[in-house]
Amino acid sequence: MLTFDLLHTDPANADTGYAGSHARRGTLTLNHGVVQTPIFMPVGTYGTVKGVMPSSLEDMGAQIILGNTFHLWMRPGQDVMQSFGGLHGFERWNKPILTDSGGFQVWSLGAMRKITEQGVHFSSPVNGDKLFMSPEVSMQIQTTLNSDIVMQLDECTPYLSVEPKTKGQITTEREARTSMEMSLRWAKRSQDEFARLENPNALFGIVQGGMFEHLRQESLEALVAMNFPGYAVGGVSVGEPKDEMLRIMAHSPHRLPTNKPRYLMGVGTPEDLVEGVAQGVDMFDCVMPTRNARNGTLFTRYGDLKIRNARHKTDHGPLDPTCTCYACKGVTRPDGSVSGGFSRAYLHHLDRCAEMLSPMLSSIHNLHYYLNLMAEIRASLESGTFGAFRAQFKADRARGV
Structure with a gap:
């Protein structure tokens, strides 16, 4: 089941000269709950958002999370998932879940896989077993996972060619077309x-076509004719320069049906999210908040903060004075005492000592920042002030910490 209700769109404002954008505010009703859009979806590859307790995800306002079809198929396997009634029962998460198809992970195996019209033959990265992934197999695994949103199996069109004669060069139009057309056939099989x-549950189609707008348009039109409940834009953030990604982001999302949700896969930075919303995207996911947290990079309202820098060694201030996450502000107990609310000096110390608490607190902060950013975007769309919010966001982030 999927229902998408469009509540607000970004209006033009004659008084300020703001021309408006494709930004929109909606609600997405799924079998395990309602999601307010635009939304960022934390990535839980192995059935958990790395280093973050489920209760922390709920506290910071996570509405929907991701699971990874490929990795959950490798471990613990379909039999285990079936015994728990799917991924919700296995990881004890009672809100919506989206699972990817496994296509990107299979693509990333490189020489360990062979792609044919039937599907992908590859060696398991876990134990070397010979395995086969097809549109049908992907649908069977995702049905076992019982995810609220299922993704079609597609071939992720790389930015750099994988053909032997041109390997390492920019993917040609011919290569991109061949890949896109096979993904369309796989969409129908899915x-x-x-x-x-x-x-x-609900199945999404995925727009492909590399860095070629006319191929993206062909893919988009063919998928719309198949009448999927929702659509994703794939094949971006795969090694292309930022300006190329932004060009495709500006082309595809707003051309998808207005009455169905739009998902930009694997993107990205806070700036990418705001610009993606401006181009009509409703849903985002990316490993960046948690991956960067584990590497000592924290996102704040005023730019990115490198907690490993020596200047933080004696800093008594929080990561972000405007942030209300557990790491920055903490929580007040019934007796009036405060738990959490740590200094930059303490987080710097934890990181230098490689303490487990360091990536945990940093991940909580980064995810809270992303989810709060989306909440602020939704509020600006409700009040008709997205243009002003977008401008202030850029100014704040450029200011620096």
Whole structure:
């Protein structure tokens, strides 16, 4: 089940000269709950958002998280998932879950895989077993996972060619077309198997076409004709320069149906999220908040902070004085005492000592920052002030910490 209700769109403002954008505010109703959009979805590759307790995710306002079809198929496997009734019961998360198809992970195996029209033959990175992933197999795994949103199996069109004669060069139009057209055929096969399995959830199609707008348009139109409940834009943030990504981001999302959710896969920085919303995107995911946290980079309202820098060694201030997360502000107990609310000096110390608490607190902060950013975007769309919010966001981030 999927219902998408469009509540607000970004208006033009004659008084300020603001021309408006494709930004929009909506609600997405799924089998395990309602999601307010635009939304950022934390990535839980192995059935957990790395280093973050589920209760912390709920406290910071996470509405929907991701699971990874490929990795959960490798470990613990379909039999275990089936015994728990799916991923919700296994990881004890009662809100919506989106699972990717496994296509990106298979693509990233490089020489360990062989792509054919039927599917992908590859060696398991876990134990070397010979395995096969097809649109049908992906749908069967995701049905076992019982995820609220299921993604079609597609071929992720790389920015750099993978053909032997041109390997390492920019993917040609011919290569991108061949890949895109196969993804369309796989979309139909995914749709047919999804229906055969009588999966009660929602299946999204994925727009491909590399860095070629006309191929993106062909892919988009063919997928819309298949009438998926929702659509994703894939094949971005795969090694292309930022200006190329922004060009494709400006092309595809707002051309998708207005009455269905739009998902930009694997993107990105806070700036990417704000610009993606401006181009009509409703849903985002990226490993960046937690991955950067583990590497000592914290996102703040006033730019990125490198906690490993020596200047933080004696700093009594929080990571971000405007942030209300557990790491920055803490929580007040019933007796009036405060738990949490740590200094930059303390977080710098934890990181230098490689203490486990360091990436945990940093991940909580970064995810809270992303989720709060999306909440502020939603509020600005409700009040008709997204243009002013967008401008202030850019000014604040450029100011620096």
